[in-house]
Amino acid sequence: MALSSTDKIRQKKQKFLAREQQIIETALDLLLLSGVEKVTVAEIARRAGIGKGTVYKHFESKNQILMRIMLDYERCTAENLRKGIEAVESGNPGAAVKAYFESRLANPALDRLVQQLEIKLEYEADVAPQMEELLEIRRSSIAKLNSLVERQISRGVLEDVPPHFHYLACWALAQGAVDVCFNRGFSEDFGDKEKLLKFITSIGVTMGNRGQFRGSLTDL
Amino acid sequence: MALSSTDKIRQKKQKFLAREQQIIETALDLLLLSGVEKVTVAEIARRAGIGKGTVYKHFESKNQILMRIMLDYERCTAENLRKGIEAVESGNPGAAVKAYFESRLANPALDRLVQQLEIKLEYEADVAPQMEELLEIRRSSIAKLNSLVERQISRGVLEDVPPHFHYLACWALAQGAVDVCFNRGFSEDFGDKEKLLKFITSIGVTMGNRGQFRGSLTDL
């Protein structure tokens, strides 16, 4: 039953990577629980059941952990969007918007967290390369969206405004929908969040369609 | 021309209040300039040209300063909304939504700052009473909106969904519109923010109107 040396090494690497994932998940849990500014490296380590030093074997800095969470999320969102765009091309016109909304509203707490992380990390020098990578992902998504929207405008499905108006409006609504879920005073008493988010998604799917505005866009 | 004792006292009070306002404004400037987590009490005092100790004569804690900024803003928004609702009652159906959007999008940077302050202060014990006050303002606005929306639903202007769906969707869009203005990668290359915000406002004004969804709401 002896494992070969290669196997042992592979096993070790697996364990190492598993621990990395564990750090990220612990960090994520804590971030969701206590808020971005309350989480410390010491606490992450304690909760993950490891030493502080171990964290730094996996990540160069605390910011790198946060950045990793952001990047993972951004990649996931971009992938979902990509699938949605594909579905549009297969003849399902609302699919992209729907996919985007569902991707972001599937876990609003996480989405909101990532929004906050972005604010925190925006100009932190030690994660600049990763931030650039993130922006690159977005730019790629934008490029795809632009051509998609342009086609839909030329087909008369969407209002003839600059393409980015459409997807930025969409993004705005999704962004805001997430906030709705958490803001005290407005939403805390409403138990039917699910339905609300569906309603908002419906708006997202139809907004910007030609004819919706009934003349209110003449001044654009 | 010596001032009477009463006058002197009044003058002093005026000066004291003026200084308080100055602290708030300086803090606001710095918050907008550097971000919520970068501003220190020392810097506020320095920029306001007063001593750090003086700041604590006016506010019990740093959080109280931030809270005050939030409250001022919330009151202003609520007041604008109130005027909008009045206008609706004077026969201008879209006025409330328009007023609300314009109020929040007039200074997106400030709006965004306040969103962040709310996250930061959400569960800080030392501003709990003021936070309650803020929530009270919101509840009051909500009550007004609820009856307004109910009337518009019964008149067939708006879709027949729970009233809060309408204003929360509206709030979400406004919230998101603000974020659009600042997020890197999505919006940095677009110079026509003005028009974009008008476009989003247009969506806000028409969204939720009956007939917009063309059957997509059957499952609510």
Add this chain to the structure above:
Amino acid sequence: MALSSTDKIRQKKQKFLAREQQIIETALDLLLLSGVEKVTVAEIARRAGIGKGTVYKHFESKNQILMRIMLDYERCTAENLRKGIEAVESGNPGAAVKAYFESRLANPALDRLVQQLEIKLEYEADVAPQMEELLEIRRSSIAKLNSLVERQISRGVLEDVPPHFHYLACWALAQGAVDVCFNRGFSEDFGDKEKLLKFITSIGVTMGNRGQFRGSLTDL
């Protein structure tokens, strides 16, 4: 007996400056006692009877404290050298060298400490401006020495080698003399350090004089 407001302010400033001096002196004591790498900011603060934070009201970083000690010492040495050069010009040919040696050997422990500080701080970014200032002081001393030595060479007092040979040799001997005082194994058993340093100073004063080498310099 009431002090005027101005007096009070002045008194406060004095106290503040006195504390700054106290920090430097405490730091110096500790550095001499325990070695450059053993002294911590916490320890300095504790020994000075103040809080850690207070240290950072006076100095931007730990390195700045060390740099200050270096600069103070360098200025003092440069001033002593300047006086020595003046004395040379008043007709006392060995005065400069003697002044230099006496200045540095007056407190060998301090001189040695400063040598070590220089190594530590050499390429630390946060004290680069002050390091430049220190080098400027040295350059100024060098310029004076150069012209002095050139005159003595042309008068036939010193060997005709590049001027900097003379003062660098001098500097080397002083530098080394300091080390002699502290190196275990060589000097620990000798109680007559005073006389030894005088002997070395004598060498310093006469070395490089014309005729000393008796032909051993022909290959230069």
Add this chain to the structure above:
Amino acid sequence: MALSSTDKIRQKKQKFLAREQQIIETALDLLLLSGVEKVTVAEIARRAGIGKGTVYKHFESKNQILMRIMLDYERCTAENLRKGIEAVESGNPGAAVKAYFESRLANPALDRLVQQLEIKLEYEADVAPQMEELLEIRRSSIAKLNSLVERQISRGVLEDVPPHFHYLACWALAQGAVDVCFNRGFSEDFGDKEKLLKFITSIGVTMGNRGQFRGSLTDL
């Protein structure tokens, strides 16, 4: 052609010793490159192409590595000095001093490094035995020097001062000459370090000779 068991063991020992040497050399390279306080065990291991744990199979602690470098150097210097003293006894009076200077100035960077290591390790408990060994080497050299100098004094070659004055002065000059090579501000602009060191060596060879001081030693 299978190797005998004894041969295999011998081969293994060879390899083990070679690795030890490699660690020392890698450490030395790094120390010269980055400075005593910047080198970590991890970096040494990485550069040597071995694991960190392996380093600790060869040395009990990081300090032991540094100590070893010192001891190697000290032994080398002592050996050179011994040869110089032999040459003196063969009728070459300046040979000892010359050998000593040449030994130390042959690689000033290394000499300087060792000076710094000595400061660092001076009172470190875990290398105390090795430090004692080093001091023993020095004492042995000193004993030889003492008798040599005494003979030269009695022959009228050297000034009649306590013997250790002579070799300590010599040591001081060598020590300082090394520093001259590296100190910024004094030496950075001079390209003719070679000649300078020869000049200083010349001084070393002649200093302390009878008649040099022309009466300036009367007060000793």
Add this chain to the structure above:
DNA sequence: TATGAATGAGGCTTCATTCAT
């Protein structure tokens, strides 16, 4: 009343050393 020096808890990070594989 206004001030700003003083405080110290608490955060991030480094690195020599250990030990299970």
Add this chain to the structure above:
DNA sequence: AATGAATGAAGCCTCATTCAT
């Protein structure tokens, strides 16, 4: 024997708040 992941003590620095003047 060789490895390198894990550890945690220890260091530097920040900043909201207090308090003597």
